[in-house]
Amino acid sequence: MPAEELTPEPIRIVIADDHAIVRRGLRTLLDAEPGIEVVAEGGTVDDARRYVRGHHPDVLVLDLNMPGEPTLTALPDLRNEFPDTQIVVLTMQDEPAYARQALSSGVLGYVLKEAADAELVAAVRAAARGESFLNPRLGAKLAAAPPPGPPGGLSDREAEVLRLLALGYTNTQIGERLFISVRTVETHRAHIQQKLCLSDRPALVKFALDHGLVGQGS
Template structure:
């Protein structure tokens, strides 16, 4: 069995140290890098291309942790993300899974669940904290999709931008000129009253545009 290589991201050094001991003590698991903010996490993922990223949901950085998940998928498609958090709200679990996370573990249950979540994620399987899973099933899903005044093409452009693609890459995938992509992006920002990429990513996550990404 090959070793599961992990990047560990948490903004509290003491927590990182404890998690590194927990994971590093398991057979077939190696922590290859650690990070304390979102920007450092993305650099570590790009540099190490780990099998699994264990990601705290609340870290400082240019992007939020939630917004970074699709960026991880873009920078390192073979890296599975396991979210480790104190957030017990099932909506955060839903958003994390929509963004592309393969696991959602509560910090209070890390000792019992994190190793299993990591192993499942490395094997291409999803892990969700059992109590949260039950609450998620029982919770009605919020309406997904863009508002009626956002066209299908604009929604597709927004989805690709939220996944971290440049205007040129979006144009290449959709067979559009860069100028046309820029025009679509301007219309999207005007219609949604959004200005930054981070706001666009958050909107795409909240409206389910990354569900099938």
Template sequence: MIENPGSAPAITLVLVDDHPVVRDGLRGMFTAEPGFEVLGEAANGVDALDVVGRHDPDVVLMDLRMPGGGGVAAIAELTRRGARAKVLVLTTYDTDSDTLPAIEAGATGYLLKDAPREELFAAVRAAADGRSVLSPAVASRLMTRVRTPAAPADSALSAREREVLVLVAKGTTNREIAVELFISEATVKTHLTHIFAKLGTKDRAAAVAVGYDRGILG
């Protein structure tokens, strides 16, 4: 993050989209909003790897379908390289079949381009803090893509695990969950491990998506 004299550090971004007009619009939005700094842009996933490598941003706003290198492959490669940046997918497609692969590849979250600007700003801030970002509106659209078999009776979430998952869906950190439920962070991590195993997921964002699909989250 870039330090601004007399204020909190700015969240640094790289914008990745094959449409110059979209990049210009996003740059204008974030430049006009205090607390953000756009460091660079890329028109495809291949160029994004170079730009992210040079600038080391806090957050990457990544489109998925781009000529010359798609977003999912770029996310997977950034994850493989151990990039510090959190990737927030921003796409037009509300039934994009790349949604879950993007999250599984390492994306922190998934938003649609018609999201209100305040929602986008909040999502970028959450991503910079390491919190998963998957709004109910997006999750409901994912239901046509997420088709996980019904969970066996013995893998149903306990009441406490449901409470934890609800808080995860709100973007709550492990520490905040521990305070909210009067348990230790270690216990929160144990609950998350059980939740991931029961839902057949690997991380918080995917667990939230499956939670909405199965009706665990309303």
């Protein structure tokens, strides 16, 4: 007798988006595809982390703008904690800076919500194969806009310290996140204040927001 053909395991998906109606639409779209199964859905980064930990999906479809922990800043931790789950970002944000930060964090797919019906399934299948997928229009923008250097003459490390400061991290937390001492964080902060001629935290936070160091939406 001929050997039985093995049915491939379905691509298992967790969806995280804070709008229930969007989640239902995404679930309907993905569940209608052969070989794809949505195993859980949630509305925050914490939900995404909990469901990925519990279900071990192949792909996490993640909105960039949800309440609670900022998605962009959570991406590196999600990739480190769940290396076997690939991430596809779904967002309204078509600014190259957001895509560049997401992709540099290890995200494999970046899909705009306006094109989700046409692109999300392809992005999920590509991510499950370990391949990248980028919205073509956004890809053209990225190619036309090479990444700028940090604003205000800051070094890359100073810009990262300022970004974390603007997100509300303490000096101790910044040191732990960047694997540097608190004294080194304080030195970076002093250099930032000198270069920008800014002396208080609110002014530093405003500078970070005004210069795109902190995402303000998706």
